[in-house]
Amino acid sequence: AKEKGRNDFQMFNADMKSTSINRLKLENELRRALANEEFVLYYQPQVEIESGRIVGVEALIRWIHPERGLVSPNHFIPFAEESGLIVPIGEWVLRSACKQNKAWQNQGYEPIPISVNLSMRQFFQHNLKGKISHVLEQTGLEPQYLELEITESMTMDVDHAIQSLLELKELGVNVSIDDFGTGYSSLYYLKKFPIDKLKIDRSFVRDIMVDPNDAAIVATIIAMTHHLNLKVIAEGVENEDQLNFLYQNRCNEVQGYWYSPPVDGNELEYMLNHGI
Numbered sequence: 001a002k003e004k005g006r007n008d009f010q011m012f013n014a015d016m017k018s019t020s021i022n023r024l025k026l027e028n029e030l031r032r033a034l035a036n037e038e039f040v041l042y043y044q045p046q047v048e049i050e051s052g053r054i055v056g057v058e059a060l061i062r063w064i065h066p067e068r069g070l071v072s073p074n075h076f077i078p079f080a081e082e083s084g085l086i087v088p089i090g091e092w093v094l095r096s097a098c099k100q101n102k103a104w105q106n107q108g109y110e111p112i113p114i115s116v117n118l119s120m121r122q123f124f125q126h127n128l129k130g131k132i133s134h135v136l137e138q139t140g141l142e143p144q145y146l147e148l149e150i151t152e153s154m155t156m157d158v159d160h161a162i163q164s165l166l167e168l169k170e171l172g173v174n175v176s177i178d179d180f181g182t183g184y185s186s187l188y189y190l191k192k193f194p195i196d197k198l199k200i201d202r203s204f205v206r207d208i209m210v211d212p213n214d215a216a217i218v219a220t221i222i223a224m225t226h227h228l229n230l231k232v233i234a235e236g237v238e239n240e241d242q243l244n245f246l247y248q249n250r251c252n253e254v255q256g257y258w259y260s261p262p263v264d265g266n267e268l269e270y271m272l273n274h275g276i
């Protein structure tokens, strides 16, 4: 049993350049996970610094594996992207997130947007607009309460990205650029993309108090968003010094362990009820 456990662990290594047997096994396991509803969503609050209010949540997938327990997305999302399984998994995430957000509204909570991570394949899939619009209709969620997170790498094919983004804009959903600063998006195109928000990557936030370069980069990104009329949120805020720095530099919203890690639906409701 010990031996088996170790093999299983290797199968879930973030480095998926494993044997084809393992890949096939993982692919089958992921299909089974979808069919058996082994995935759940966790939710991480997005907090307005000044008021301390929860102004949004990001939905983050978890896999409750029958033998291994809670599996982090870093251990299967890269493989799901490679194999194409990210499309049905991503659809499950989108539908579940919209459904949950609508349920919270029906329970009387003040409506807030829910953010969903879109993979490259989803972003460029045929009839993206139709698919998202269908999910919104099915769940009854109004488009302004859905935010889609894309990464800079998805904007490399500029014309295609603009076309997809315009479709999303027509739908009325919000779009943010995740992990901002880690990719290669050109500032020139940034103003051409119909996006709403930048999410400053946590690798910059991590060292703002120790590395003057990171501090300068973060302050500059925030100032830029104000000039471009974009919203901004800082990710990975883990301590009060970082929070104060961000607040002083006019970043209004943060997400990170300082306020809360991603939590299950019940815990999120508890925070909505009692404050964070």
Ligand code: C2E
Residues within 6 Å of the ligand: 044, 059, 060, 061, 072, 073, 074, 077, 086, 090, 093, 117, 118, 119, 178, 179, 202, 235, 236, 237, 238, 255, 256, 257, 258, 261, 262
């Ligand atoms: P991400 O979209 O950048 O999500 C933020 C990650 O940072 C989450 O990891 C979150 O738990 C973690 N995090 C939040 N606050 C802090 C902090 O203060 N300190 C540190 N060190 N980490 C923090 P998680 O949930 O393990 O997700 C990892 C990545 O997996 C996500 O990164 C995203 O790229 C991907 N992912 C998660 N759910 C989905 C999904 O439904 N669809 C797709 N396509 N990708 C997903």
Ligand code: CA
Residues within 6 Å of the ligand: 058, 117, 149, 178
């Ligand atoms: Ca994200």
Ligand code: CA
Residues within 6 Å of the ligand: 178, 179, 199, 201, 202, 235
């Ligand atoms: Ca991120």
Ligand code: CA
Residues within 6 Å of the ligand: 179
């Ligand atoms: Ca990330």
